[in-house]
Amino acid sequence: MTGSDLIGIMILAAGLFAVGVFGVLARRGMLFQLVALEVALSGPALGFIAAGAYHADPEGQGMFILVLTLAAAEVAVGLALFLRLRRITGTDDSDAISGLKG
């Protein structure tokens, strides 16, 4: 693996993160935003793995496991909030609940 290969994979990782950010910003349905957040989190995961493989260092995979834990907790809390808000407001539009007035 050469340095240019690592650059290519880093560009792909940044692209994954950028696609996820695009989804979070452009979509209004909360479920779609959560899916886009998953895509956005997988970009840094790819970056960590690629850097760990380039330097033959296990710390890249260690960080990946921490990112995985974060993603699992984030999805659980996000989906619970989504179901709760949909039960209260009857809509899954994230703009409709921007007031937070209870």
Add this chain to the structure above:
Amino acid sequence: MSSLLAIYAGGFALISAALSVTRPNAVHALLYLVVTLLALAVCFFALGAAFAAVLLIMIYAGAIVVLFVFVVMTLPISPEAITRERALLRRAWPLPLLMSVLIIAPFAFGEFGLTATGQPAPVSAQEVGRLLFGPWALAVELASLLLLAGLIGVRHIGRNDRSPRSGS
């Protein structure tokens, strides 16, 4: 060869991720998310991170996507909702696209300054375990605390308010 495969699979993941965040139908978005994760797993495998690839398939594509599928099953996917999503997306794409291009621009056009050739030594699961339970034990404990906080939070958010009032 293997880094070529990694770049190919990563490009595949990027394309299916772009499809995933633009589908108006929730089920289609989830299926493209699964394709993204499987392609990423192939990419990790080609990079010599077999343990991470297996974890990605087991936890991301297994557990997390199943959570999404459970929620989608409670969601009414009507043609009206799909057309509404499509109209919303058509109105709101230019500014987010600009943001994404600004994010990726320094990576695509910047200088990384990497000239040395590293040896692509596969990192075994033993080394990862030795790292996680040796010098990184505190980080693992913090991660477990995060999962516990998430569990309690979800239990609190998802509780049913009506059952105490109805007396049952």
